[in-house]
Amino acid sequence: MRSAGLAVVEAGRVLWWTVVLAVRFGLGRRDRVRAARLLRAYLLRMGPLYIKAGQVLGTQSGLLPRDAVEEFRTFFAELPPMRDRVLRRTLRRGLGRSPDEVFAAFDMRPVAAGSVAQVHRARLDNGETVAVKVVRAGVRGRLEASSTVLGALLSIVNVLPKVRGYDLPGHFRELRPLLTGQCDMAGEGARQQEVAANFRNHPFVRVPRVHEELSSRDVLVMDFVEGASGHLPDEAGLPPHELAARMQDAFYCMVYFHGVFHVDPHPGNLVFAPGGLLVFLDFGLVGRLSEDDRWNLASFYYACIRKEWTTAVRRFTRAFAVRPERLTGSAYEEELGRILRRHFEEETSRWSTLAFLDDAIRILGRHGSRITTAFSVLALSLLTGEGFIAKVDPDIDLWATTRRFTDRFAPYLNDELRDRLQHQMADTAPRSLALRKRAARRLVAPTHFDRFVLPSAFPLVVDRAYGSKLRDVDGNEYIDLGGGFGPHILGYAHPAVVAAIQDAAARGAVNAVGHPGEVRLAELIAEAFGPDHRVLLANSGTEAVQVALRIARAFTGRQRVAKFEGHYHGFSDQGLVSSWFRYRGDPRAPEPVGNSAGMQDAVVAETLVLQYGERGSLDRIAAHADELACVIVEPMPSALADYDAEFLRALSDVCGKAGILVVYDEVVTGFRVAYGGVQHIVGTVPDLTCLGKIIGGGLPAGAVTGRADVVDTARTSGDPFHDVDGRAFAGGTMSGNSVTCAAGTAVLEQLRAWPDTYPGLRERTSWLVADLAARAADCGVPCQVRGRDSIFSITFDHATPSLVRDRLAGLDVTATLALAYHMRGHGVFLPELHTLLLSAAHSDADLEQVSEAFGKSVREMASAGFFSISRERLTGERL
Structure with missing residues (x-):
């Protein structure tokens, strides 16, 4: 309560200088800078939340003049540590016992002290040296109280016309959980472990291991890192240009690849370890870019690289702007286009991501919008990171690495490689x-x-x-x-397959009428999967999936389909949902997204997207049981080249209890990993299996096989009125044609005859x-x-x-x-x-x-x- 009271008292002074700054917004540069300095001084006195809020202000170039902005870009300072008595009390609360009972030795002098926590060196009973990060006493209540006050202050300032367009209260509401969450050591430990997992096996980036068993909300225990502080780059053992290149590579890897990045990459949070290793510390603030954020960012950069400025303006607005519907008209587009051309054509040798965002943010503000919170946090990170990198190597070409990362993300050859290959292929x-x-x-x-x-x-x-x-x-x-x-599991032009195709073609290449070949192929498929199985033939894997899903809907009377993120089920609208490059939402609960223009929005929206191998997916299936007709899955996802047998068995159990059909897409794996498919290896029996590729012997083919009562949903009842109401139509002029059936039969007979x-x-x-x-x-x-x-x-x-x-x-x-x-x-x-x-x-x-x-x-x-x-x-x- 004392901390909260102090925050309210200090808030009055901050309110005064905030109003002064706002009133003087329209006055001269010198007055605005002076007001910014005074506000900055009071923010420093107010503590960690205000320090971070001030750093965010440092990214809002449209709100303040450039000189004033600089006042909010220097908020890094060491603070006096806690008194020993307070430190011991905090440690006992966080560890659950006295530090003397936990550590063989504990140094009461901190190796670092910040606004939220301080770090000490300690030794475990096994002799291992660890770093112990302890939340400063009273900081949690101070953060909560001051966040409430700051939110109120921003609401007051927001009434001014020139400030209103930046929506500072809305911006702060989105940032508040990030800022107040930095005093939770348990949360920080989880974020640290997440980043460590992303860099596992990286050639030169390390993140200290967290000792979960010793950590809590107030205390974080991790491996102690020996090495040169980021304040001493000359002691890193690498030439400045190589050290800076490694730093930029590591940081951009977080942003562009992982979407989970360090918000505070200043010299105090980086250690240069022996062997040229970079060790990142302090994950109290971690920014995140969603799948859509990264997709939009990459697509924007790609348009700029190709100098397609109209497209770049549209993609920038989609990627960066809040309320993009306000950003219309030729004035906005022309103004932004000029900024893009200047930064991406004229200033690439002096590239600064922050300088580009500075100019872009001003344009958004002038046209009644603002940058999204995710990219505002990224700007804060770039403010520190790129400045640090440039200090290590003032001559570094930041754009070159930015370009390299966008090249790596985009599925295209860069110009240099394309030209070299063009000459090679010409020869x-x-x-x-x-x-x-x-x-x-x-x-x-x-x-x-x-x-x-x-x-x-x-x-x-x-x-x-x-x-x-x-x-x-x-x-x-x-x-x-x-x-x-x-399809070619036996290789190309296998003699038995060639002979079968020649014979079938000589007999007339029959289709749309019955012939013995389709019966024989259906028998071979059914025998491979189960004695009670039925088979329906189609022309491709895509068709097989479409038919299987229709059968599932007809059989269950339900409409929705569940599928797994990244699993490809052919080129139908349903099969393409969340299947290729585009993904959306929480990895544990993905949101459906289309991967092609022209897909039906309703089909995309009604698809329940799951995550393969995640227990939470099974819970989501159970929660939607009443509306799901089926769950379709690649039991061995092609993109992973492996399967999860335990998960597949659990999937069968959950769906079986809920009356949901399980559909295996074994178009690729069918008769490839075993005579039958993955289900024979893991010991599961899906309700329906989709096949293709190998069963056609190199010719177009598809099939659905499964339980007799389910597949018979596509068989006529003999009553045309009942068929239309209760049976699933499946057709195709070339389905089961004699040439394809002959080729497929030849392959399956060869595989059955040669089990080795x-x-x-x-x-x-x-x-x-x-x-x-x-x-x-x-x-x-x-x-x-x-x-x-x-x-x-x-x-x-x-x-x-x-x-x-x-x-x-x-x-x-x-x-x-x-x-x-x-x-x-x-x-x-x-x-x-x-x-x-x-x-x-x-x-x-x-x-x-x-x-x-x-x-x-x-x-x-x-x-x-x-x-x-x-x-x-x-x-x-x-x-």
């Missing part, structure tokens, strides 16, 4: 390039020539495929790791994954190679995230694209940014060549600077 594949130009005049081929979202700059144009090889129209031969996205195919593929995949990972490690390249059962993936990323959204966020897209083209130069084809596949036709010699090609490619890419953050890489020079 080795001139006919392929010519054919692509010819195709562009007539053909839209979104799977290969014009691939959606992930365009191939240099698509392969194949003349012939056989076994494990592809030969392009220029006569170049490649070992294939694409497998046609899945699957153990062989499993063994080869395991060897290749381990060998590729070892080669990348030998080169010192951050690379993740994952896979099993003939399915694997390669990504250049230091982290090992479990969520698809996090894998894509941290993916070095440019390097992954470049790998595909470097590998092609060594006789190996892998599809850019796609899951990779092995077939039974791949020999040991093939895999050894793949591994050798990968090693050479990674070394070439490293020599070209793809994985370096040295000055040469930042300036675009060759190493």
Whole structure:
């Protein structure tokens, strides 16, 4: 209560100077600066909340003149520590016992003291040295009381016309939880662990380990870090330019990749450890950018890089502005366009993200809007971080690294790489390039020539495929790791498949009438999945999914469908929801988002999006049980190349109790990981399974198989009136055509006759994954190679995230694209940014060549600077 009373008393003085500042807003610069200095002095006296609020004021350039803003950009200062008696009392409360009972030794002199907490060195009984962060006595009540007062003050100031457009009360309401939460050490420990997980296995960034068993709301215990303080960059053991480059790389990685960033990256919160390591400290303030924030930010930067200023203005408004509907008209667009051109064309050599945001914020204020809270916090972070980096290396080109990160995020080749590959392909594949130009005049081929979202700059144009090889129209031969996205598990042009197709074609290529071939294929599929199973044939995996979902709705009488984030179920509106690059909402409770123009909004909005492997997803299914017809899932998500058997079994239990159908999408994994699918490995039996790819033997095919009573929902009842009311229609002129059925039957009969195919593929995949990972490690390249059962993936990323959204966020897209083209130069084809596949036709010699090609490619890419953050890489020079 004493702290609260002091806050109210001091508030009167702050109110006076706030009003003075507001009244003088329209007067001369000198008066406004003087008022800002006086206000800053009182904010310092008021304590931590006001200090942070003052730092936020330092980002609101439109509210104050530039000189006045600088007064709020220097709020970093050491404060006197707590008295020993108060410290011991606080420690006993936080630890639950005397510090002498917890620590073998505890130094009462703090190594650092701030406005919220102070840090001490201690030693555990096992001899380990730890840092103990203790919340200052009384600060929690002071924060709560002063936040109430400050909110009231801002409401008073907001009545002034020139200030009203910035919506300071609304801004503060959004910031208040962030500012008041900094005295919760339990929350800080959780944030510290989150950031540490994001940087796990990073080559030069570390975050101290938290001792959860000793930490509480008042005390945070963590590993003690030895090294040079950020105040002493000369002792870091690295040249200034390399140290600054590492700092910027680490900070931008937090912002652009993780979306979880340090708000206070000043010298006191960074330690330079031996070996060139950067150790980040103090996670009392952590900013967050949502999936939409990062998407919008990346799309905005990409438009600026391409100098598409009209698009950039629109994307800026979407990304940064509150109440964007107010920002219309040519005056706003022209004014912002001029600012964008100045910063992105004229001042890139003197780039400052904060300077750009300064100008942009002023424009928003003049037109009745303001920057969003998320980006206001980012501006506060950049204020400190970029200033710190520039002090370490005054000559650093900040824009070069910013550009490098936007290149890595966007799924496109940068100009330098594209030009180099263009010359290379002109020499080795001139006919392929010519054919692509010819195709562009007539053909839209979104799977290969014009691939959606992930365009191939240099698509392969194949003349012939056989076994494990592809030969392009220029006569170049490649070992294939694409497998046609899945169908060719036996390799290309397998003799049994070729003979079956030739025979079926010679018999007339029957469709739309019955024939023995479709019966035989249906029998093989049903026998592989269960004695009571029925089969419905379609023309593709996409069709199979559409039919399965319709059957589920008809069978249950319910409408909604649940699916998992990042799982792709074909190109239907339902299948594309939250399936590719776009994700939204809390990772534990994702919100649905479309991944294509033209998708039906109602379909997107009505889809319940879940997170694979998360227990909370099962709770959400149970909560929506009365409205869910089914849950569709890739049991082994292609993007993860692995499965969670325990989760799949729990999913079956929850849905079974609620009368919700479980639909497995095994279009990729069906007959690839086992004779049948993933369900045979994990021991689950879904109600419906969608198949495709392999069951067509390389020709278009799809199928739905499952419980007889469920699949029979698509069988006619003999009563046309009942059919329309209660049965699910499924059709297709080419469904079950004789040529496709013959090819699929030939493949399944081969797989059934040669059961050793699957153990062989499993063994080869395991060897290749381990060998590729070892080669990348030998080169010192951050690379993740994952896979099993003939399915694997390669990504250049230091982290090992479990969520698809996090894998894509941290993916070095440019390097992954470049790998595909470097590998092609060594006789190996892998599809850019796609899951990779092995077939039974791949020999040991093939895999050894793949591994050798990968090693050479990674070394070439490293020599070209793809994985370096040295000055040469930042300036675009060759190493």
